[in-house]
Amino acid sequence: MRCRLCFHLARAQSGQVAVETAIVLPLFVFLILGILQLGLMHQARLLTKYAAYKAVRAGSIHNASVKEMEKAAVAVLLPVLAKRSSGSDGIEYVRPVSSGQEFTTKWNEMMGNEMGDTDLKYAEVTICGPTKKEVGGSGGELDFDDPDNAASEDWKGSHRTKLRVQVTFNYRLIIPFADWVIFQSTRARDLPMLMRMKVRDEDRRAEAPRRFGSASTGEGPYDAAASKRIYIAPIRATYTMRMQSNLYLNTDDLPESNECLLPFSYKKSP
Numbered sequence: 341m342r343c344r345l346c347f348h349l350a351r352a353q354s355g356q357v358a359v360e361t362a363i364v365l366p367l368f369v370f371l372i373l374g375i376l377q378l379g380l381m382h383q384a385r386l387l388t389k390y391a392a393y394k395a396v397r398a399g400s401i402h403n404a405s406v407k408e409m410e411k412a413a414v415a416v417l418l419p420v421l422a423k424r425s426s427g428s429d430g431i432e433y434v435r436p437v438s439s440g441q442e443f444t445t446k447w448n449e450m451m452g453n454e455m456g457d458t459d460l461k462y463a464e465v466t467i468c469g470p471t472k473k474e475v476g477g478s479g480g481e482l483d484f485d486d487p488d489n490a491a492s493e494d495w496k497g498s499h500r501t502k503l504r505v506q507v508t509f510n511y512r513l514i515i516p517f518a519d520w521v522i523f524q525s526t527r528a529r530d531l532p533m534l535m536r537m538k539v540r541d542e543d544r545r546a547e548a549p550r551r552f553g554s555a556s557t558g559e560g561p562y563d564a565a566a567s568k569r570i571y572i573a574p575i576r577a578t579y580t581m582r583m584q585s586n587l588y589l590n591t592d593d594l595p596e597s598n599e600c601l602l603p604f605s606y607k608k609s610p
Contacts, residue, residue, distance in 0.1 A: 370517060377515040377522060384420050384511045385575050391416040392507040392577040395465055399503050400584045406465050406593050413463035413507050414453050418443065421450055421462055422512040424570065432514035432570075457570055459561040460510045466554055467593060468504040468578065468600040475500050475589060484583035501587075504580045506600040508554060513571040523571035554601060576601065 391413040398412035399405060414421075419437040424430040437443045453461045475482055484501050513519030553559045553574075565572050578600065587594065 370521070373515050373518040374521070377513060377518040380420075380514070381511065381522075381573070381575070384417075384509060385577075387417055387420055388507060388509040388575045389577040389579075391463065391509065392505065392579040395463075395507050396503055396505045396579040396581045399465075399467075399505060400581045403585045403588055403591075404467065404503055404583070404593050406467065409465040409505060409507075410453055410461065410463050411451070413465060413509075414450060415447070417463055417509055418446055418450065420511070421446070422514050423456055431516075432512055432519075434514065455510060455512075457568060458510075458565040458572070460557065460565070460572065462510060464508040464510070464554060464557065466506045466508065466556075466600050467595050468506055468598050470500050470502065470504075470587070470594065471597055472589065472594050473596070475587060475594065480589055482587040482589060484586055501583045502580055503583050504578065504600075506576055506578045508557075509575045509577075510572050511575050513573060519571040520569075523566060523573060526573050554599065556599075 394416050395409040395413040399409040402408040420434060422432050422434045424432055435442070435446055437446055450462065453463060455462050482500065513522055553562060562572055562574075
């Protein structure tokens with residue numbers, strides 16, 4: 341009788357352990373995956389800050405050319421640029437850059453700044469200023485070393501020769517499961533949507549998701565990539581540097597207005 345009772349107690353405890361493991365293990369695995377992904381994102385953010393510096397440096401000596409600034413940003417971000425392996429069940433991976441030959445090989449593949457399987461660039465440069473309105477005039481060029489342009493009694497006037505840029509690094513999340521959760525969280529999704537629970541239509545319409553795309557990119561490419569299970573989180577950094585070359589006022593690089601995004605910018609609800 342006593343042995344039978346001990347046997348039933350052992351079976352009950354074994355079942356309890358199995359239930360507890362089934363509850364705790366997924367949370368523990370996600371915790372580990374989340375830590376790995378957030379650590380990689382922190383590394384990417386540090387590189388994005390340096391890429392912003394190199395981009396504005398390139399722009400200051402190349403007449404605020406967006407093309408030259410994006411090339412400089414891609415060169416800095418090259419070690420963390422990811423791509424998807426071939427095949428229907430391809431995975432995200434990052435090819436290491438630990439030698440000059442590896443850098444050259446990867447640069448030749450990604451120097452075009454076009455992200456495969458998406459309509460996004462790896463690095464996107466947005467000029468925050470000077471705007472065409474700040475510079476003034478309708479043509480010609482602005483001498484960067486003209487004292488009348490570089491210095492002004494009006495502090496806003498001195499901004500005409502200061503190049504202010506924002507670099508957007510479209511970072512591909514590469515850790516499975518954590519990529520989807522972090523993507524949805526950074527879009528400021530509601531918890532019911534994250535858990536695949538039913539959401540009322542009026543609540544969905546009232547939702548104001550966080551803006552991912554810039555004025556030129558928009559939100560569509562990020563959602564389209566997510567539908568292919570490619571989760572992209574834009575990481576942004578800004579930098580300012582005084583121009584070391586002239587600004588040409590008849591080019592399309594200078595914006596009409598400041599279109600840079602704040603760190604937490606939301607779309608207006610309809």
